[in-house]
Amino acid sequence: AGRFSATEQHGSNVRRKAGILPSLEDLLFYTIAEGQEKIPAHKFTTALKATGLRTGDPRLKECMEMLKVTLKTTSDGALDRHLFKKCVQSNIVLLTQAFRKKFVIPDFQSFSAHIDELYENAKNMSGGQVADYIPQLARFSPDLWAVALCTVDGQRHTVGDTKVPFCLQSCVKPLKYAIAVHDHGTEYVHRFIGKEPSGLRFNKLFLNEEDKPHNPMVNAGAIVCTSLIKVMNFMNKLAGNEYVGFSNATFQSERESGDRNFAIGYYLKEKKCFPEGTDMTSILDFYFQLCSIEVTCESASVMAATLANGGFCPITGERVLSPEAVRDTLSLMHSCGMYDFSGQFAFHVGLPAKSGVAGGILLVVPNVMGIMCWSPPLDKLGNSVRGIQFCTDLVSLCNFHNYDNLRHFAKKLDPRREGGDQRESFLSRCLTFVDYSSRFALSSMDMEQRDYDSRTALHVAAAEGHGEVVRFLLEACKVNPVPKDRWGNTPMDEAVHFGHHDVVTILRDHHTKYSHQDTGTDKQNAEKNLDGML
Numbered sequence: 001a002g003r004f005s006a007t008e009q010h011g012s013n014v015r016r017k018a019g020i021l022p023s024l025e026d027l028l029f030y031t032i033a034e035g036q037e038k039i040p041a042h043k044f045t046t047a048l049k050a051t052g053l054r055t056g057d058p059r060l061k062e063c064m065e066m067l068k069v070t071l072k073t074t075s076d077g078a079l080d081r082h083l084f085k086k087c088v089q090s091n092i093v094l095l096t097q098a099f100r101k102k103f104v105i106p107d108f109q110s111f112s113a114h115i116d117e118l119y120e121n122a123k124n125m126s127g128g129q130v131a132d133y134i135p136q137l138a139r140f141s142p143d144l145w146a147v148a149l150c151t152v153d154g155q156r157h158t159v160g161d162t163k164v165p166f167c168l169q170s171c172v173k174p175l176k177y178a179i180a181v182h183d184h185g186t187e188y189v190h191r192f193i194g195k196e197p198s199g200l201r202f203n204k205l206f207l208n209e210e211d212k213p214h215n216p217m218v219n220a221g222a223i224v225c226t227s228l229i230k231v232m233n234f235m236n237k238l239a240g241n242e243y244v245g246f247s248n249a250t251f252q253s254e255r256e257s258g259d260r261n262f263a264i265g266y267y268l269k270e271k272k273c274f275p276e277g278t279d280m281t282s283i284l285d286f287y288f289q290l291c292s293i294e295v296t297c298e299s300a301s302v303m304a305a306t307l308a309n310g311g312f313c314p315i316t317g318e319r320v321l322s323p324e325a326v327r328d329t330l331s332l333m334h335s336c337g338m339y340d341f342s343g344q345f346a347f348h349v350g351l352p353a354k355s356g357v358a359g360g361i362l363l364v365v366p367n368v369m370g371i372m373c374w375s376p377p378l379d380k381l382g383n384s385v386r387g388i389q390f391c392t393d394l395v396s397l398c399n400f401h402n403y404d405n406l407r408h409f410a411k412k413l414d415p416r417r418e419g420g421d422q423r424e425s426f427l428s429r430c431l432t433f434v435d436y437s438s439r440f441a442l443s444s445m446d447m448e449q450r451d452y453d454s455r456t457a458l459h460v461a462a463a464e465g466h467g468e469v470v471r472f473l474l475e476a477c478k479v480n481p482v483p484k485d486r487w488g489n490t491p492m493d494e495a496v497h498f499g500h501h502d503v504v505t506i507l508r509d510h511h512t513k514y515s516h517q518d519t520g521t522d523k524q525n526a527e528k529n530l531d532g533m534l
């Protein structure tokens with residue numbers, strides 16, 4: 001019993017500090033190598049992608065550059081422990097988080113598979129009309145359909161036509177509102193613009209009782225908002241420097257066909273809605289230009305993710321917008337973002353979103369991820385048919401609705417939790433986790449945790465006859481083999497009681513092995529090392 005004193009509760013921390021446990025780089029190596037001497041480069045990148053990280057992620061630049069250089073020095077394209085360490089050490093914190101499943105969507109592969117199913121489901125829809133008021137929009141095929149997402153930890157998934165450029169159109173409205181609030185603060189911006197849904201079509205020539213535009217998500221409000229902002233490099237920062245372009249042809253067409261917007265502009269001018277000294281026609285030009293900013297589904301998903309992440313771009317870590325600006329923006333997207341469907345969308349989907357006439361829907365799951373859906377055919381209210389289907393399906397599947405209860409959800413998936421279900425006990429989590437034992441090295445989970453009956457994972461595994469798990473807990477995790485639960489029972493008592501003879505044998509062999517050879521090795525070394533450090 002001497003081997004497992006009470007001070008070993010925090011055994012692994014002590015042992016890592018003492019240099020007995022391997023470094024983070026080594027742990028990562030063992031985790032990915034799965035018992036092999038070397039890790040082939042493609043195995044590393046495949047494992048990396050499974051966490052949701054991209055090899056092109058700016059946060060992994062050093063690692064990827066070193067990998068490229070190092071691979072040239074090898075004959076077989078594989079990394080031994082030493083070379084691997086050289087490659088990963090600059091980005092070890094992010095990589096460790098990824099492989100420890102510390103990201104907001106821990107089981108990213110299964111979540112991505114769900115997204116693909118939702119994508120396929122919406123793909124079959126054929127209704128809706130592609131906008132044709134200008135040729136630049138009319139030319140798009142109604143079959144185009146893409147979904148891209150980026151989590152607040154920079155995990156990426158894309159499916160469909162995610163690299164085709166299209167114009168943000170009205171999806172730019174929340175972005176420029178956010179920029180205006182970031183630059184001037186809420187109070188100043190709302191001297192000029194209201195915060196209420198208008199209950200009217202987005203391009204209606206109409207102001208509220210105070211002669212202000214109803215909100216920044218409709219044209220009148222967005223035109224006034226345009227007069228409040230100056231800089232454009234915000235767009236690049238929001239997208240983490242991914243694709244942001246400009247369609248000059250769309251700009252020209254919008255201006256030529258923009259009679260209604262000119263009418264709104266003159267009306268706003270008459271009612272003195274702009275800051276003093278504003279040149280209304282050049283503001284309209286800027287408005288049309290902002291509508292004509294091009295993105296891809298992928299780059300726009302990063303913009304959405306920046307909104308999901310309180311204004312910090314997840315893949316660059318840069319602070320682009322103030323948290324205040326982002327909160328205001330999400331609030332108004334929630335109530336006013338989906339044209340005359342906004343109320344229903346807020347009810348059924350319960351997430352902030354903004355759609356545009358090119359078929360984009362910028363969707364934000366606050367604190368979790370940003371999503372861009374894009375498909376040109378629009379329904380009668382001007383929202384992408386496939387996009388709406390996808391958003392609705394997403395919230396039926398996952399508990400992402402603003403008012404889904406996270407503790408007592410009935411049937412929905414919670415992708416923020418490993419295994420998707422948060423109600424399971426820590427013991428069953430231990431056991432599931434042990435099933436994925438190839439990842440064990442990076443777990444920070446304390447395998448000696450006890451439940452309210454003082455039972456450990458080893459008690460449960462022994463009682464249920466999981467021989468593999470028992471062996472794993474004893475040998476890999478080096479847990480105390482004789483913990484007592486609140487009735488004084490040990491795992492051996494459990495195994496005997498439930499007649500699991502194989503488990504009895506494992507426990508007995510383990511006991512024999514350690515009572516003979518071990519008492520003087522591991523522990524004494526640990527203590528010696530600790531002494532050296534103190």
Ligand code: GLU
Binds near residue numbers: 171202355358
């Ligand atoms: N260029 C269009 C307008 O301002 C944008 C329409 C939209 O995406 O809602 O009327």
